[in-house]
Each structure stands twice: as C-alpha cells, then as structure tokens.
Amino acid sequence: MDTYEILQSYWWLLISILGAALVFLLFVQGGQTMLLGARNDLQRSMMVNSLGRKWELSFTTLVVFGGAFFASFPLFYSTSFGGAYWLWILILLGFVLQAVSYEFRKKKGNVYGTRTFDTFLCINGILGCVLLGVAVGTFFFGAEFTIQKGNLLNTAAPAMSAWAPTHGLEAIFCWKNLLLGIAVLFLARMQAALYFINTIDDTNNYKLQRKSVFVNGGVFVLLFVAFLVVLLTADGYQANMENGKEIISIVPYKYFHNFIEMWWALATLLIGVVMVLYAYGKTILSDHFTHGIWFSGIGTVLVVMSLFWVAGFNDTAYYPSLIDPASSLTIRNSSSSLFTLKTMSWVTVIIPFVIAYIAYAWYSLNKEPITPAEMQNDDHKY
C-alpha cells in the first residue's frame, strides 16, 4: 500500500465512523416518531426535552458526514446527490422541518400550532431513518447510473453522470434498500426508548419505554437478520488493478467473502451485535437497568462501521452501477487527490478534542435526569 492508498483507506474509515455515529444519533429521529403517541402532554414534554438537547448533534453529524464525503470522495457527492435527487431532497426536507420544530413547537405565535410541529418531527423521524437507510442500502445493492467524465466537454449537455429517469425514487422502492431503511427506523425507535429510560426520571415513563424497547427491538432484530441474509448472499463488485487500470467485475457472495477475508470486520460486527442484543435483553429482563443506550449505542456504531468496511474495503466497489459496472465507485477512483487527503488528514488531529468536549457537554447536561418537576419550572424548554 502506498501513501495514497493508506490515506484513501483512512478516509473511508473516517466516513465509516461518521456514518456509524450518525446511525447511533438517529435515536433522536426514532424518538420523534414516538411523540405523537405519547400518553399525555407531560410525557411528551419530557420526551421532547430529552431529545431536544441532542437534536443539533444528530443534525450536525449528518452535515459533517456530507462535508467529509464531499472532501474525501467528491465523485460520490457528484454522482449520488445529483443522481438520486429525490432521495436526498426528501431526506433534506425532513431535516429542514426538524431544525425549526423543537424551537418553535411551544412558542406563542408559532402560526401552525404545536401539533403541526410535532408532526414535522414525526415526518423527519420517519423520512430521516428510512431514507438514510435506503441511501446506505444503495452502497450494497447499487443504482442505475453511468459516469462519462469526457461529457464535461459537451457544451450542449455537459453533465458527466446520468441516472435512471426516476432520480432516486427507484432506490426508495427497491425492497432490499427499504428492508435496511425500515430496520434502521426500528433500531432508532428502540434506541430512543433506551435513551428515554436513561435520561427521564419517571416511573410511568420507565414502564412505557421498556415495552417500547421490547416491541421495536424485536421488530428490528427480525428485519436486521433478514437484511444480513440478503447482504451475505448478494453479489458485489470487485475492483482489481490491472496495468494501472481498475477492472470491475461481479463476484457472487462478495460481502460474505469480505467478512471472511477481513476477520476484524466480522469480529467488529459480532461484538456490535452482541452488545445491541445485551442492551435489548437486559433492559427487558432487568427491573432497574437504565444504561442500555450505551451498550446498544456502541454496538450500533460497531455494526455500522463493519458494514461500511465490507462496502468499501477489500477492493470492493462501494457504489455499484447496475447498468455499467465500469462506472461503479471505489475508494480508489472516487477519492480526492493525495494532496487534499493529506491536508485534510492534518485537520483530523482535532477529532479527539471534538469528541472530548462533546462527551463533557453531554455528561454535564445529562448527569441529572429530566423530571416532571423540571418541566414545570425550567426557563428554557421545548
């Protein structure tokens, strides 16, 4: 491996970490889908305020995930966002609605009423989870696109990449992508319930959320097992270097082989799965267990990272083109230049500091759980 390849892999690793952090933080979206079903205003208020202290973190992680992808793999940014137009626009619209809803929902004069903003949060919760899952699904199950860089010189129609005419709607209605998307939704809902258990000090809430963990977690486990079966039996694209050119070919059971050939990815997946299952089981079976979110959260991060690794490492095309395999994206052919990756890598020195201050602020705000009394008294609440 030369320096360039090492840096390409390093940036794919960072993308996997950001993607994994985003999926973990989707518990905010999962929680938003549960607000309309809250038993009463007080319960809803505690849920909203528990989530409201974290919504900016999940939102920011999405923005940074996009920015990092742009900086490190610009051909993905160019191909996927411009191609799967409707998929990304729907995701973004959901997040636009989310950004204002916490602040506006209870404010006097908000024009549309609290319920409208709660509905916006629910829309973002569903669209955010399902469609981000669908978007990640296309990393494995591909899309119909071609890339012709020379087209840049066609002054009448200069776009380099062409996509299926449905521009992302076909990705949403692909059952394999949807399977992952719906699995992510139920994972997010389970984690939201675990988060509520951890951050709200109220007996009624505890009982309710345990039930929620049981139902949503159960559905998630079934869907995730189905997704794993589909993934491990799916064909993937292998990208080999021959005479300085990347030759892309279809390989049966590619992702299964990737897990076998990259034992560390398999180990990470298994540890992650065990941690999520432990959080699920212990929360249901134990009467006083409130730390499930941490086991489940770390487990989710590990599982998602391992999925990104089998999507992009081991000479795998992480964005397969179903109609022109040569157009498929790999971490080699879609990355930024050596100079840019090096420059950007220096910037990543700051990441431990960022993680440290996020952790400290998280701890400071969450060390005392939210109580019904606080909802009556606090001067800034959603």
Next chain:
Amino acid sequence: MNDLTSLVDWSRAQFALTAMYHWLFVPLTLGLSVIVAIMESIYYKTRNPHWLATTKFWMTVFGINFAMGVATGIILEFEFGTNWSNYSWFVGDIFGAPLAIEGLLAFFMEATFIAVMFFGWKKVSPRFHLAATWLTAIGASLSALWILVANSWMQYPVGMEFDPHQMRNVMNDFWALVLSPVAINKFLHSVLSGWTLAGVFVIGVSAWFLLKKRNTAMSIRSIKVAGWVGLIGILATLATGDGSAKVVSEVQPMKLAAMEGLYKGSRGQSIVAAGILNPDKKVGDNQDPFLFEISIPYGLSVLAEGDPDAFIPGVEDIINGISISPQGDTINNISYAERIERGKAAHEALRRFDIAKSEGDESAMLLAHSDLKKDFDYFGYGYFDSVDEAIPNIPMTFYAFHIMVILGGYFLLFYIIVLLLVYKKQNILKGNKWLHLLAIISIPLVWICSEAGWVVAEVGRQPWVIEGLMPARAAISNIPTSSVIVTFTLFAIIFTGLLVAEISIMLKYISRKSKETID
C-alpha cells in the same frame, strides 16, 4: 440548448432562493451571539441580576433565529451535489475541504455548546456556561470563516492545477485558498456586517420598548452594548468593503464595472454616488448608460486603485481587452472573443488527450497536454458562443451595490447618533418617539443592505460559478428542469412558511415582553 438554459436558470434560482433565505438568519446569529456573550460576561463579572435578565431575553431571541439559519444552511451544502454535480467533481478536490473543515471545527462546537447555553443555566457552573456562550459565538464565526473561504475561492480560484487524467482541478496549495486576499476581506466584511445588522436589530427592538415605555433600563443597557458592537461592525465593514473593492478591481474587473454601470472606462474615473440606469443601453452602442447620475470626480480610480489618475476599464474595455498603463500607454490584452476561441482550443486539446489516453498513446497525450496548458487559462470561455454570455446582469449588480453603500453610510451615522444620545442625551433617546420609529424602521433597512451585499457578490460574478474557469451552465446536474421547478417551489413554500412563523414568534415574544417587566 434551451433545455439546458432553462435547467441552469432554475438551478440558479433555487440556489439563490436558498442562499438569500439563509442570509436572512446568519448575520443575526453572528452578531447577536457576540452581543449575548458580552452581556453574559458583564453579568458574570458583576453578578447583577438585571444583566442576567437582559442576557436571557436576547438569548431567547437568538434561539428563535438560530433554528432557521440551521434549517436553510443544510440545503445549501447539499445543493452543490444535488444541483451542481459537475461542479462537485470538477473542483470538489478543492472546494470540499473547507466545507469538511467547517463541519469538524465549527459545527460541532456550535451544536454542542448551544445546548449548554440554553439548557445549562442550572446544570453547569457560571464560568462553564459563559465559556459555552462564547464558544457558540466563536463557532458561528468559525463556520462563517470556512464557508467564506470556499466562496472566495469561487470568486478567485487559486492554489490548484488542472489534472487532465481525471478531468478535474486538484489542490496544490491549501494556504493560498485560506489566505487569499479575497477570503480575508470577505470573511471580515461578512462577519462584521453581521455585527452591524445585529446591533441595529437590538437597538430597534429596544426602541420599541422605549416607545412603549416598558423595560427602559434594560433597553438602555442593550443599546449601549449593541451600539458599540454595531459601531465596530460598521467601521470594519466599511474598511473591508474598501479593501474588497480594490481586490475586485484586480481579480474581477467585470464585476467592478457592473457595480458601477461603467461601460467605457477612463483615467481619473468618477464614481457614481447615485443614479438611474438607461434601460435601453446595450453593450457596444453609443447611448448614455445613465438617465440620471450624481458622480464624484476621480472617485472610482481612488476607490479601486488608490490613485486619482488610474485607468478603470469599463465593460466594453474588458470585452475588447483594452487597458491603459500608469504611463498612459494603451495595452491590448486578450479580448473576450479571443478568450472564447482559446477556450474552445483548450476543450479540443482535452478531448484529444482523453482519446489518446483511452488508446494508450502517450506521445499524443503529451502533445495534447502541452496544447491544453497553453490555453487552459481560458478553459471556461470555451462554453460560450458569444461575448454577451460572459457579461453579468448590470442593472441588478449596480442597484444592489448602490443600495448597500448608501445604507452602509446611513448606518455609520445611525450608530454615531445612537451612541452620542445614549451617553450624553439619554432623555432624548428615551423620550423622542420619532427616534424610536427611525430605529424600528432601520431594522428592515439593515436586512436590505445585507442582502444587497450578497447580490453584488454573486450576481456580479455571473455567468461564472468559478471565476474564469467554469460557467454555471457547465456545473449542472443531469436532472429534468421540471424536478428543479418542483423543488424550487417546495423550498419557496416551506422557507416562506417557516419565516412567517419565526417573525410571528419573535413579534409575539417582543410584544409580550413589552407588556411585562423583564428585569
């Protein structure tokens, strides 16, 4: 061609819509965060509960506004991919870096500490809370820094070279991007204009309280802080605006000509202080560009070059490639017609390179690459068929520039008067309702001024998405125009609907607080 034009126009309209909405909220965030941080610092030092109440009042207003800035900002970042996918590849190697750094360095800081700022009053120590408030303000300005570095690079592309193997530009000097004179000026100009805007906003709202004769002490406190922040803001905005004009005259002379409605330049060029453009004026005809104008002799030469005798080229001079040296000699530079020709030659050379590469013909690749290098400076012009396509919208740039400058002058006066009154003649400030009304009316004016600045920057840059390198029409995604029309409409409805809610919430909050005692 018509389909492409329509797609480009709608994509531009969508981006402009998002950017204009985004900029409604961002400058208030930039300035108000600093004002709130100063107020909390005073509270921290004095432990005076009146300052705490004042801080909390403005912090709530800050929160209402902040959410909308975030909502519109996410769309902007992703629109580079959704609507400008060619751009994302052609220069993503350079442009993506500041966006990612913005996320890592600024967004996380802002997102983390804003939560502490709002919810941490009773959960963290006063010192940590104050630090969180300042870090939120610093995070907002850092975010602006990186996005403005990216924008400045579009105005003045530096620190990169073209790689024909990948048909894209690649970065070769990161610090050239960050420290380009355009970036430094633009960052200071934009962020400090946010201080100006927020100062006017705070003074205007405080004037409403004074008009209603409620919360007088809080209003006076607020006016003092906002007055100083705003005065520093407007002085620095004017100074960096002057710096920007000098840089623009150097790197974007066409934009400067459009800002001034200058068709034919001269030595000792006057500046138009105010004027009405002749709507029938066309490039190349002999009609007077103005129906009416008030000019200041030598003004533009001084503004742009610092020399009353300097030659400032007009639109027609630039098209014809004519400039005049300091010694008075006429210099024939490359005309736009020749640039278009050489741009097409660069395209042809790149085409030959691509074919040679696919055939593995290395000697042909070398030859094509050598030809490409000769003409690459004009690559972007190869997309045009006539010189008219390379001229920005002159009326829009001219009027936006003059509105910005006139209002900028007004706000300098505004701050001087407000500060004099608040320290020397407080009774007049408290009792004169005309002054209160003037301050309230200044609120929409400062927003018009601020938006006009971006119209100058972005419309004056057209037709380029990257000055001289890539016109907007080459940066486009391959999507149906109808899809962009639908998303444009969706964004327009959603942003407008949410703006109505934000204004309504703010008015309700301010109105409610003007009926009760805040202190």
